[in-house]
Each structure stands twice: as structure tokens, then as C-alpha cells.
Amino acid sequence: xxxxxxxxxxxxxxxxxxxxxGRPVALATVIETWGSAPRPVGSHLVIDADGNFEGSVSGGCxxxxxxxxxxxxxxTGRPTTLEFGVADETAxxxxxxxxxxxxxxxxxxx
Amino acid sequence: xxxxLLKQLNRDRENRCAAILVTHMSDGxxxxxxxxxxxxSDPLAEELERRFRSGKSGTVETDHGNFFLxxxxxxxxxxxxxxxxxxxxxxxMAEMAGLDVTVIDPRTAFATExxxxxxxxxADWPENVLKDAPLDAYTxxxxxxxxxxxxxxxxxxxxxxxxxxxxxxxxRKTHGKRLERFKEVGLTxxxxxxxxxxxxxxxxxASPQEIAVAVLGSIILALRKAPETAx
Numbered sequence: 001x002x003x004x005x006x007x008x009x010x011x012x013x014x015x016x017x018x019x020x021x022g023r024p025v026a027l028a029t030v031i032e033t034w035g036s037a038p039r040p041v042g043s044h045l046v047i048d049a050d051g052n053f054e055g056s057v058s059g060g061c062x063x064x065x066x067x068x069x070x071x072x073x074x075x076t077g078r079p080t081t082l083e084f085g086v087a088d089e090t091a092x093x094x095x096x097x098x099x100x101x102x103x104x105x106x107x108x109x110x
Numbered sequence: 111x112x113x114x115l116l117k118q119l120n121r122d123r124e125n126r127c128a129a130i131l132v133t134h135m136s137d138g139x140x141x142x143x144x145x146x147x148x149x150x151s152d153p154l155a156e157e158l159e160r161r162f163r164s165g166k167s168g169t170v171e172t173d174h175g176n177f178f179l180x181x182x183x184x185x186x187x188x189x190x191x192x193x194x195x196x197x198x199x200x201x202x203m204a205e206m207a208g209l210d211v212t213v214i215d216p217r218t219a220f221a222t223e224x225x226x227x228x229x230x231x232x233a234d235w236p237e238n239v240l241k242d243a244p245l246d247a248y249t250x251x252x253x254x255x256x257x258x259x260x261x262x263x264x265x266x267x268x269x270x271x272x273x274x275x276x277x278x279x280x281x282r283k284t285h286g287k288r289l290e291r292f293k294e295v296g297l298t299x300x301x302x303x304x305x306x307x308x309x310x311x312x313x314x315x316a317s318p319q320e321i322a323v324a325v326l327g328s329i330i331l332a333l334r335k336a337p338e339t340a341x
Contacts, residue, residue, distance in 0.1 A: 016120050019113050027111055031169060031178045042167025042180055079138045105178060107138060109111050 011044035011055030015109055024049045025109040026070035030057045030102055031081070037100035045104075049074050057104050058084070070106050079107035115142055119182060126184040126246060128162055135169075135176040145247075154179075184248040185210055186274070186333055191236055191264045192255035193220035196279070199322035200252070201229050207326060209250070214239045216260060236264040250275035250329045252309065256284060262291060269301040275332035277306040277325055306332075 011027075018025045028045040030037075038059035045055040045063060047070035057066055062084045069082055085101030115131065119142060122129040128145040132154065145162050149155040154177065157170045165183040169176060188204050190197045193215035204211050212230045215221040221233035232239045244267075245251060251268035253261035256279055265288075268276045278285065285307040292302070310324025311331070 012116065012123070013120055016113070016116050019116070027116075029167075029178070029180060031167075040167075081135075105133070105135075107111055107133075109113055109116055 009054050011046045014054040015044075015046040018046065018048055019109055024074045026073045026106055027109055028057055028066050028070060028104050028106045031105045032103040033100060034085070034102075035100040037102050039102075045070075047071070047074075058102065062102070062104075066104055066106065073106045073108055077108050077110070079105065081105050111140060115140055118142055123182055123184070126248065128181075128183045128248070130158055130161055130182070131180040132158075133178040133180070135178055184246070187212070187249040188329065189214065189240075189245065189249055189251045189264070191215070191251070191253040191261055192279075193217070193222075193226060193231065193233075194254055195318040196254050196321050196325070198225060199319040200325055201226060203322055203326050204329070205229075207330065209329070212239075212243070214264070215255065236260065236267075240264060240267055245271040245273050247272045247274055249273050250277075250332065252277040252279075252325055252329070254279040254309070256280050258288065258291065262288070265305070266292060266295060266297065269297060269304060275306065275329045276304055277309040277328060279309045280307060282308065 015025050015027055026047045028047065030039055030041050030043045033041055039057055043057055045053055045057045045066055047053045047067050049071060051067050051071060053063065053067050056063060065084070066082060069080065073080055082104045083101065119129055119131060122144070130143045131140060132143060133140045143152065143158055149158055152158060153172065153174060154170065157179070161179050161181045162183065165181055167179055167181045169178050186209050188209040188211045190200060190211065190213045193213050197213055201211050201213060212232065213221065213226055214232045214234065214236050216233065216235045218233050221231055223231065251264060251273045253265050255261050261278065265276065265278055278288065280288065289302055306328050310321055311327040313324050315321045315324040
């Protein structure tokens with residue numbers, strides 16, 4: 001069971017609040033992890049079209065890349081799945097220093 | 111995700127209602143399943159039930175394709191009946207372990223802000239407090255007053271609402287009498303097996319602080335291990 005600390009904004013509630021105020025929103029969810037991964041499966045990051053975000057899918061390692069992809073997802077309206085890990089050829093730009101791998105599902109909130 | 115689904119999910123989370131968002135990975139279609147729904151006809155029934163118990167999100171591969179299950183279960187709570195010496199030690203320990211803790215005791219001499227600084231304390235009968243904040247499967251209940259007038263009602267409620275942990279302080283003799291009273295209100299051995307009594311892990315705890323450690327150990331055991339092995 002996950003326990004969210006009440007003082008930290010909740011990603012899903014933020015997603016709803018942003019949509020209600022008319023902002024286009026994408027939701028990223030960690031759907032698989034291998035090895036040492038900073039955030040468990042089911043963790044969320046919410047992103048708007050300007051690249052504002054709330055929540056986390058890693059310890060800050062890959063959020064930048066997820067935000068960039070999420071802006072595309074908002075544009076196209078089509079969900080996508082991203083994979084990050086040190087084994088990835090882009091590891092030196094974007095990857096998990098802890099040595100784990102994660103898969104992240106990014107979908108628009110319509 | 112459909113905004114209406116997101117709104118429903120957020121409402122469920124606010125109301126401490128367990129829900130699972132099922133995402134079909136090949137086409138992105140989604141639906142929301144609740145713990146109270148009739149699951150037997152659901153193609154994912156077994157997996158959903160397992161996930162409601164474990165609280166863990168994850169992928170499931172089936173003949174109909176791959177699904178991702180976003181599991182949302184309420185944060186675990188601990189309700190302590192009795193603002194006694196054990197509770198004074200148990201409250202900070204349980205909070206440190208990540209539980210939302212409430213202490214209920216109608217005896218105003220025990221339930222004082224001085225004895226429980228900064229904690230959620232209700233100086234009222236359990237019957238009244240639980241009316242507004244009912245027990246559920248994501249709540250642990252520890253009854254430590256040894257007074258049947260105070261302990262019996264919340265213990266019976268905890269068994270009926272399937273609290274993930276139900277502990278009752280008292281000697282074997284006290285507990286035997288308790289079970290006789292509970293039989294009269296229609297509870298059976300199936301319920302009795304779920305009561306942790308004598309309360310806490312058997313670590314030879316002697317002081318109130320040590321008993322608090324034993325109780326918290328039992329609660330964590332029920333929270334983390336039992337969901338995987340249950341049934």
C-alpha cells in the first residue's frame with residue numbers, strides 16, 4: 001500500500017485540477033521496473049502542455065525526458081510507452097544512475 | 111485517460127474506497143473496477159482480487175492481451191481503542207511506520223491532550239466515533255482497554271468490516287469470556303481466528319513500550335505478509 005504525504009501535491013488530484021481549469025494534461029505512470037528503481041510501479045507524473053509537472057516516476061533522473069514526450073502525447077492525443085535504463089544507448093543523457101530500468105506509460109487526459 | 115474516470119478515481123480515493131484502473135495496453139481503453147463490484151464474471155477476477163489484497167499495481171498478461179492495473183487502496187490506518195500506557199508508546203511508533211493513527215477512549219481522564227500530544231484523539235465512545243469514520247479492510251484495530259464495555263463494540267465491528275488486523279489485549283481467560291460474548295451476537299470461529307490474542311508478536315514483551323513493539327510487529331506482519339498468503 002502506498003502512503004502519500006498530505007503536504008506534497010498529489011499527481012492525480014493535480015491532473016484533475018489542471019483539466020478543470022482548461023489546461024491540456026498528460027499522465028505518466030511507471031508500469032514496470034527491473035532491478036533497483038527509485039519509484040514503484042504505479043507512480044504518477046502529471047504534465048501540462050507547457051511542461052509544468054507534478055509527481056515523479058524516478059528520483060528526478062528521467063522526468064525531463066518524460067515531460068518532453070508527454071508534450072508530444074498531448075499534441076497527438078495518442079498514448080505511448082517509454083523505457084529508460086542504463087543499458088539504453090542514451091544512458092549518458094537520460095538514464096537511471098541507480099542501475100535499474102523502468103517502463104513508463106504516457107497517456108493524454110481527455 | 112478519460113477525465114470522468116480520473117474524477118471518479120479521485121473521488122474513490124477521497125472516500126477510502128479501493129479501486130483498480132484497468133488499462134488495455136494495446137488500444138489504451140480503460141475501465142474502473144471497485145472492490146465491492148461483483149468480480150466473479152470479470153475475466154481478470156482472480157488477478158483483481160489478488161491486487162486488492164496486495165495493493166500493488168502491475169501488468170497482467172492474458173489471452174485477451176496485456177493489461178496494466180493501477181491499484182488504488184487507502185493508506186493503512188490504525189485505530190487504537192484505549193488511551194492507556196501502551197497506546198502512548200504505540201502512537202509514535204505506528205506513525206513513524208507510516209500508519210494514520212486514531213486513539214479512541216471515552217474515559218476523559220485517559221484521553222487527554224497532555225498524554226497524547228499532537229495525535230488524533232477522540233474522547234468519546236467508539237460507537238459514536240466509528241459512525242463518522244467507519245472501519246474498513248485497510249484499517250487495523252487494536253483494543254487495549256480490557257473493558258468489555260469499551261472494547262467489545264469496536265472489536266465486533268472490526269471483524270465484520272474485515273479490518274486487516276484485529277488485536278485484543280487480555281489474558282487467555284479474559285479472551286475466552288470475550289469469545290463467549292461474541293458467539294451470542296452471531297460471530298463464529300472463522301471470525302475468532304482473525305483476532306490476535308494475546309495481542310502482539312510473541313517476543314516476551316513485558317513493559318508497555320515492549321508490548322507496543324509486539325503489537326506494531328503484528329500489524330506490519332498482517333499488512334505486508336498476510337495479503338500474499340491469505341486464502
